[in-house]
Amino acid sequence: MSGGRVVALGSAPAVDGFALGGAEPVHAEDDDEVRRCWDALPAEVALVILTPAADAALRGRAAPHPHLLTARIPT
Numbered sequence: 064m065s066g067g068r069v070v071a072l073g074s075a076p077a078v079d080g081f082a083l084g085g086a087e088p089v090h091a092e093d094d095d096e097v098r099r100c101w102d103a104l105p106a107e108v109a110l111v112i113l114t115p116a117a118d119a120a121l122r123g124r125a126a127p128h129p130h131l132l133t134a135r136i137p138t
Contacts, residue, residue, distance in 0.1 A: 067109020067130075072100055073117040077136065081112060094120035102127055112136060 071081035071088050078088040091097040097120040104111065110132045113121065118135045126133070 068107050069110045070108050071112040073114025077114045086112060091117060
């Protein structure tokens with residue numbers, strides 16, 4: 064992956080630490096907020112790290128961009 068941004072999406076306590084590795088934390092505290100943030104991701108985001116709750120909120124939802132990769136934080 065080159066040139067793409069990395070985002071960590073979910074509750075603040077679960078994603079803030081990813082900033083230490085260069086990811087941009089995107090805080091979403093409930094299912095509706097997760098889906099709003101997901102739909103608003105800019106095209107330059109290449110990877111989204113999801114909390115388990117964010118992953119569940121997005122289940123069955125298509126990626127907003129065809130090149131977008133996701134990774135789920137293990138429980």
